[in-house]
Amino acid sequence: SRYPGGVKAKVCYGNCGSDCNDAAVKFARAYTGRTKIITFINGYHGNTYCASTMTTCTPRMHAKMGPFMPEIYHFPFFGTDVSDEIAEREGTRAIEEAFQLYMPADEVAAVIIEPIQGDAGILPAHPIFMRKLYDLCQKNGILFISEEVQQGFWRTGKFFGIEHYQGIIPDGIIMGKSIGGSLTLGAFMAREEIMNSLPAPAHVFTLSGNALACAAGRAAFDYYETDEFQNILKHNSGQIVEEMAELKKKHPETVDSFRGIGMSQGILIVKKDSEGCKVPDVDGVFKIIFRAYEKGLILITLGLNVLRIQPPLNIRPEKLHEGFVILDEAITDLEEGNIPDEVLSYRHGW
Numbered sequence: 001s002r003y004p005g006g007v008k009a010k011v012c013y014g015n016c017g018s019d020c021n022d023a024a025v026k027f028a029r030a031y032t033g034r035t036k037i038i039t040f041i042n043g044y045h046g047n048t049y050c051a052s053t054m055t056t057c058t059p060r061m062h063a064k065m066g067p068f069m070p071e072i073y074h075f076p077f078f079g080t081d082v083s084d085e086i087a088e089r090e091g092t093r094a095i096e097e098a099f100q101l102y103m104p105a106d107e108v109a110a111v112i113i114e115p116i117q118g119d120a121g122i123l124p125a126h127p128i129f130m131r132k133l134y135d136l137c138q139k140n141g142i143l144f145i146s147e148e149v150q151q152g153f154w155r156t157g158k159f160f161g162i163e164h165y166q167g168i169i170p171d172g173i174i175m176g177k178s179i180g181g182s183l184t185l186g187a188f189m190a191r192e193e194i195m196n197s198l199p200a201p202a203h204v205f206t207l208s209g210n211a212l213a214c215a216a217g218r219a220a221f222d223y224y225e226t227d228e229f230q231n232i233l234k235h236n237s238g239q240i241v242e243e244m245a246e247l248k249k250k251h252p253e254t255v256d257s258f259r260g261i262g263m264s265q266g267i268l269i270v271k272k273d274s275e276g277c278k279v280p281d282v283d284g285v286f287k288i289i290f291r292a293y294e295k296g297l298i299l300i301t302l303g304l305n306v307l308r309i310q311p312p313l314n315i316r317p318e319k320l321h322e323g324f325v326i327l328d329e330a331i332t333d334l335e336e337g338n339i340p341d342e343v344l345s346y347r348h349g350w
């Protein structure tokens with residue numbers, strides 16, 4: 001079993017990460033007999049009604065569609081972009097205050113968290129924050145569920161992103177995307193006693209766990225276990241950091257920093273305001289991805305000003321380098337004023 005800590009677990013299958021976030025809520029409520037679910041600001045969990053309720057990274061996933069699921073509560077997420085002092089002092093303060101003022105802790109079924117927030121801009125949780133959160137769950141009998149849809153299956157250099165946080169054994173794990181080896185599949189995996197709390201058909205779909213998707217997922221899983229794949233992953237994880245460091249060296253006024261783990265990285269694009277202070281370059285980051293697209297490289301952005309760098313795990317080194325060459329050229333064009341403002345008109349619904 002790949003479950004962290006060797007936990008005896010069971011799995012139920014879905015079609016994607018969204019409905020498997022729904023599954024986590026269903027099983028958590030059934031097992032604990034509690035109703036409330038805690039998620040985090042800037043989190044992304046999917047697009048079914050329950051998953052949309054849990055998602056807080058864009059109002060476009062909520063506008064005109066309410067009312068949403070009740071008893072879902074959102075709290076601040078503290079990433080590695082804050083100091084140890086802030087993570088220690090503020091990490092779980094808002095949740096603890098809620099427990100004292102309006103949210104009985106014994107009515108909270110689960111905390112559902114991305115160890116590395118994806119749509120927030122590839123932001124790993126601060127280890128102090130994660131430890132404090134886990135300890136709070138343990139103290140109050142709250143299930144701790146790791147949302148691994150974007151970052152699982154070796155994307156961060158470990159099978160699950162939660163494995164970067166020592167001593168934290170989740171009660172459940174939400175999976176999607178890579179689990180199907182590019183075919184439509186999702187899964188919720190949890191401790192055996194949690195999964196036994198609901199019988200079929202509490203969470204079943206016509207095509208969930210279909211033979212073709214499971215065969216593709218199994219083939220991908222077998223490949224992940226090979227020395228060939230692990231050596232490729234190790235090399236690419238090192239090369240991507242070197243490429244980003246070189247990009248920052250070439251463009252120190254535009255590339256503010258980069259962050260992430262393994263083959264999941266974000267590059268922060270900035271400019272100087274009228275007072276000479278660095279601020280997010282919202283227009284500039286769009287111009288970069290537009291010019292990169294014209295040159296044959298497809299990128300998207302996250303948050304206000306983050307370039308999402310998540311190539312295939314087994315990308316060939318020369319292709320990885322080629323992508324950064326194009327990105328270098330696109331940033332150069334931005335800095336030299338060669339990308340007209342007119343391209344911003346293509347930013348419909350962005």
